[in-house]
Amino acid sequence: MKIYITGLIAVLMIHTAKAQQPLTLNMEKAKELALKNRFDVQANRYDTEIAEKEIKGRKQAYIPDLKITGNVSYHPQIQAILVPPGFGGITEPTLLALGAKSISIYSLELNQPILSSSLRNDIKIAENSAQWQAERNRGKEIEIKQKVSEAYLNVLLRDLQQKIALNEEKRYSEYFNLAQGRYDNGALIENDYLRAKLDYQNAKQQSSVTTQNYEISLNTLRHEINVENNVKLELSDKLEDSFLKELPDVTAAQQNNRTEIRQLEFEKIDQNLKLKKQRQSVLPSLSLVANYSQQFQNMEFNYDYTDTQWWSGFSAIGLKLSIPLTEHFTNAVSVDQLLLKTRQTEFNFQQKKADISYEINQAVISLSNAQTNAVRTKDSYDLAQKVYENQQQQLPYGALSYDTILNTESSMTSAEQNYIKASYEFLLAKLNYEMAAGTL
Structure with a gap:
């Protein structure tokens, strides 16, 4: 009995240790995990299988129709x-x-059908529909990867906000301890002491809020990649590393590979095949009976x-x-309708290409500007940290008034907020660029 209990405890400890192991992710791994885990992705793949079954069904129309009647x-x-x-x-x-x-x-x-233009066209339409459905699924997967990317980048941003808030709390804690020591020694008026205490409490509250926001962002990422809430996530990408990466050029192949373009291409093929089928519906058919x-x-x-x-x-x-005889007269209206739809789709296709070209140009400009701003605000943030370190060396000697400390803190806070804002704009511009370039 003791051996059984000991073994059970050992199994539970191993299981708990595995459950507590963090899941380390980078951006690409997070997107791959989402496509693997999400149920909607798995459900969408059945649409492709159904479309492929439709091809087999259309081809079976050439199989002889053999039946027994009574x-x-x-x-x-x-x-x-x-x-x-x-x-x-x-x-x-x-x-x-x-x-x-x-x-x-x-x-x-x-x-046994021998000559039937309708059957041949039905097979081609079904084959194009299967490829079209696969492209629709790719479009849905891109939307999922976009959501995962947004959630992933949001975690990086919230992590940055949390680190800055914790540093701010630490600074105000040092200011408060210094102010309390001076106040106890009668070297600081009560109002300055209370101001230091209030600033420290506000910094603690802000730090608590950023920690909460960080945990919420992690839960959102867990939801998007479809893992349990108790899974600990560790992100290997660093926000600062993205600032200095060279911007990739967008090729014409990438532009044409956008799922919106590909889907419109399949739609054009579908309409042309249906137009061909409609025109050939007046042709004779021949069967062996x-x-x-x-x-x-x-x-x-x-x-x-x-x-x-x-x-x-x-x-x-x-x-x-x-x-067919009557269809020679009634077919004209159906052909005209399909011709109009074909022309309509062609205009939509050309407009979409123009829209995508504009999106790419705007995304390149926005990302370049955001990258420049992020690098500059990072330099300002680092400079603010150096100013703080220099000030810390002077604090023990009482050479600085609390107003001077607050002025320095105001400059640091401004640098921090500019850094956070520029980081957010950079992440958003980077995501928009990947979406526009079709590289997400």
Whole structure:
């Protein structure tokens, strides 16, 4: 019993240790994990499989249509036919009822398409639809990667805000301790002491808020990559590392690979194929038809199929040609509608290309400006830190008044806020650039 309990405790400890191991992520790994874990991504992949099944279904239309039919009927009164004079020695025209009352016919029928433009076009439309659906899924995955990227970058930003707030809290803690010592020694008036205490409390509150925001941003990232809330995340990317990276050039291939362009291209192909199908719907179709039947007949209400003398067989084989006539007149309206849709899609396609070109140009300019601003504000932030360090060396000697300390703190706060703002604008510009370039 003791061995069992000890073993159980060991298993629980191992499981707990694994659960507490942090999940280290960079941006790319976070996006890959989201595409792997999210249920909507897995659900969307069935759309592609369904579209591929549609191709197989269209191709199966060329398989011969083989079926068995049965027809059982009873005729209490047989239809009479007119027999002209001279037939069988009859001198006067008369009505004569010929045929059986009990009739059963069982047939094996074959219909094999030989020439059908509609079937060929249906297969091409289905193949294009499958590729179109795969591109739609890629577009949905890009939207998911965008959300993951936003959540990931938001964590980096909240982490930066938290670090700056903690540093600020630390500074105000040092100011408060210094002010309290001077106040206790009678070297500082009460109002300055209270101001130092209030500033320290405000800094603590701000630090607490930034920590809360940081935890919320982590929960959002966990949700986007679909991992449990108790999973500890560690982000390996550093915000400052992104500032100095060279900006990649956008190639024409990347621009044309935007999912919006690709989807419009598939839409154009789909409309052209449907237009071709509509125009060819007036063409003749040709099929091979064959039939083999066994017929049972009896003059009474008798369906005793074991009586073989009343069974007889017949068969036929031939070609079935179908030539549309009315559709030559009614088809024109449908063709005109498809032509209008094709022209409409072409204009949308050209406008989308122009929009994307504009988006890329704007994104390049915005990212370049944001990168420059981020680097400059980072330099100012580092300079503010140096000013603070110099001030710290003078504080123990009482050479600085509290107003002077606050002036320095105001400059540091301004540098910090500018740094945070520039960092946020850089992250947003970087994400917009990746979206515009189609590299997300």
